[in-house]
Amino acid sequence: MDKPQPEHLKSAGLKSTVPRLNILNLFKSGQERHMSAEDVYKHLLASGDDVGLATVYRVLTQFEQAKLLVRHNFEGGKSVFELNQGKHHDHIVCLQCGHVEEFYDAAIESRQKKVASERGFAVHDHSLHIYADCVRKNCPHKR
Amino acid sequence: MDKPQPEHLKSAGLKSTVPRLNILNLFKSGQERHMSAEDVYKHLLASGDDVGLATVYRVLTQFEQAKLLVRHNFEGGKSVFELNQGKHHDHIVCLQCGHVEEFYDAAIESRQKKVASERGFAVHDHSLHIYADCVRKNCPHKR
DNA sequence: ATGCGAATAATAATAGTTCTCATTTGCAAT
DNA sequence: ATTGCAAATGAGAACTATTATTATTCGCAT
Ligand SMILES: [Mn+2]
Ligand SMILES: [Mn+2]
Ligand SMILES: [Zn+2]
Ligand SMILES: [Zn+2]
Numbered sequence: 001m002d003k004p005q006p007e008h009l010k011s012a013g014l015k016s017t018v019p020r021l022n023i024l025n026l027f028k029s030g031q032e033r034h035m036s037a038e039d040v041y042k043h044l045l046a047s048g049d050d051v052g053l054a055t056v057y058r059v060l061t062q063f064e065q066a067k068l069l070v071r072h073n074f075e076g077g078k079s080v081f082e083l084n085q086g087k088h089h090d091h092i093v094c095l096q097c098g099h100v101e102e103f104y105d106a107a108i109e110s111r112q113k114k115v116a117s118e119r120g121f122a123v124h125d126h127s128l129h130i131y132a133d134c135v136r137k138n139c140p141h142k143r
Numbered sequence: 144m145d146k147p148q149p150e151h152l153k154s155a156g157l158k159s160t161v162p163r164l165n166i167l168n169l170f171k172s173g174q175e176r177h178m179s180a181e182d183v184y185k186h187l188l189a190s191g192d193d194v195g196l197a198t199v200y201r202v203l204t205q206f207e208q209a210k211l212l213v214r215h216n217f218e219g220g221k222s223v224f225e226l227n228q229g230k231h232h233d234h235i236v237c238l239q240c241g242h243v244e245e246f247y248d249a250a251i252e253s254r255q256k257k258v259a260s261e262r263g264f265a266v267h268d269h270s271l272h273i274y275a276d277c278v279r280k281n282c283p284h285k286r
Numbered sequence: 287a288t289g290c291g292a293a294t295a296a297t298a299a300t301a302g303t304t305c306t307c308a309t310t311t312g313c314a315a316t
Numbered sequence: 317a318t319t320g321c322a323a324a325t326g327a328g329a330a331c332t333a334t335t336a337t338t339a340t341t342c343g344c345a346t
Contacts, residue, residue, distance in 0.1 A: 158324075160325080162324085162326095194325090194326085195325065195326035195327070196327095197325080197326065198325055201325085202324095220333085220334090
């Protein structure tokens with residue numbers, strides 16, 4: 001279902017290589033939406049696709065620059081990536097289980113623009129991370 | 144002006160030591176409001192206070208736990224600390240000069256609570272970082 | 287099929303931070 | 317003031333995430 005074709009990379013100015021196709025394919029597979037370099041590396045090895053960790057880091061950065069992926073810097077020190085699906089959103093991260101929930105709030109977005117422009121800043125982007133606990137018992141996601 | 148006294152540390156459950164007093168003093172001096180461990184280390188060395196870098200890291204973390212300082216994880220990989228002055232605020236970071244501007248917007252804050260509670264999360268805290276350019280030429284702060 | 291610049295993978299290197307442990311220090315009880 | 321000891325420090329090793337180096341391999345236009 002929707003396996004990445006060489007054209008997807010070509011149109012981003014990147015030549016079609018095995019590691020690039022595998023990484024893009026992993027994100028498109030939808031198994032896990034938010035993944036670190038280490039996560040990607042392990043998934044690829046697990047599925048028999050041999051790849052170097054340095055290549056994973058390089059490709060993730062290239063994909064970020066090509067706007068195929070978006071990078072997030074949550075607490076915990078490591079960058080996390082997700083498919084760029086065009087629509088910006090922010091995140092709630094569960095401190096118990098690590099589950100990441102997405103949301104978009106138009107009021108928050110427009111207030112941010114207002115705050116920044118009132119102070120003479122031209123906004124490039126922003127990150128809004130809410131750290132919380134799943135209230136429900138049986139927090140359904142693993143740490 | 145307002146040099147930290149041993150009592151300030153004692154009441155936080157920390158015994159009064161030279162490195163701790165020096166670090167707290169540096170933040171209270173107000174020279175620089177947001178500082179990384181490295182920043183603190185260099186400031187202390189520059190003012191003739193010999194200290195170990197590991198001690199700086201340890202004390203900053205202790206001060207964070209004691210709620211004397213607040214930690215921020217801006218883009219760029221290193222933690223930045225500031226005096227905890229009781230009132231929460233968020234940050235605009237200038238991508239040109241590194242200047243950090245603080246703001247508080249009640250509408251944004253209350254919407255965050257709403258968004259999280261609607262989804263069944265109990266909020267611990269959040270971080271909102273707006274990355275932007277100072278619009279004015281002569282961006283008045285050094286990188 | 288060939289050639290060449292780009293991409294890869296293994297490894298070393300770097301940056302930020304934490305850990306280990308021998309030594310020193312704060313401070314409470316003499 | 318002196319002592320005793322748990323807590324704190326500082327030097328360096330160790331660790332984690334990431335980037336740089338470079339010899340080899342690969343994609344792809346010719
Ligand atoms: Mn997301
Ligand atoms: Mn601040
Ligand atoms: Zn947003
Ligand atoms: Zn806020």
